[in-house]
Amino acid sequence: AQRVTQPEKLLSVFKGAPVELKCNYSYSGSPELFWYVQYSRQRLQLLLRHISRESIKGFTADLNKGETSFHLKKPFAQEEDSAMYYCALHSGNTPLVFGKGTRLSVIA
């Protein structure tokens, strides 16, 4: 069965510090991985997807099949990055599987 693990419930960093939100998955095939973000009092929205190899709001994520990880990184955290972040996995004809989420708090 597919599973997504986000080991940290809460991550606090100082403004300007690097950020890494961890995501590990279990799936034997070739998954598609996503990061979703939910800012305070806003709805869940897609941040980035691995297949696009894009950088959104300074965030990047690299799929590491050897370590089955898809960690989200940003070199310099900003206060507006404070939010809930969810890693999600999709494969074949199956629904998105979400992790439990990590709350990022950026301290001024």
Add this chain to the structure above:
Amino acid sequence: GAGVSQSPRYKVAKRGQDVALRCDPISGHVSLFWYQQALGQGPEFLTYFQNEAQLDKSGLPSDRFFAERPEGSVSTLKIQRTQQEDSAVYLCASSPAGGWTAASYEQYFGPGTRLTVT
């Protein structure tokens, strides 16, 4: 344009009551998903519609849960004889794409309905 809307935003139900939660997807969107998000958890899939066809309802936790999308636009999630464990935020998402893979690539979420069963 307007995004996905859900109503009501908050619902308090006494145990045993029936509830109906509505989702208005973005106009023209082919795919519609329902998710359940319990406190401290990520969203969990309930059911998937492509137009009016319910292609997957494997995530519905019991036969008390029923969803429909009769005209391929608005969808209703109905929970009969609510139980305390049904307390959660119910999220609806729509996608312009049809099919699992394309729809998973681009989902637009509504604000959710927070259901509290007392």
